[in-house]
Amino acid sequence: MQNILFAEIMTIWYGLELCWERGFRKVLCCSDSLLSVNLIKEGVTAHHRLANEICCIRKLLANDWEVILTHTLREGNACADVLAKLGAI
8 A cells, every 4th residue: 555655646746747847737637546635635744654745746736837636536547547556566
């Protein structure tokens, strides 16, 4: 679970950074990891094992752009799920 969560968080971070750097200013980010979405939206304490990564994502989201971060069912996000699992190996 820890490796999958890390992979999900890093994928969201990398994807958002890529969108920002390429000039996309209206972004819909869908993840099948409800835990990842909630941790990013609600924030975490400084003692959380992924606090640094989540803090960086939240700072990125504070930039001047429109980002919707939402949860989607795994069935609707099968490709991303496979890639996240491969990244955790």
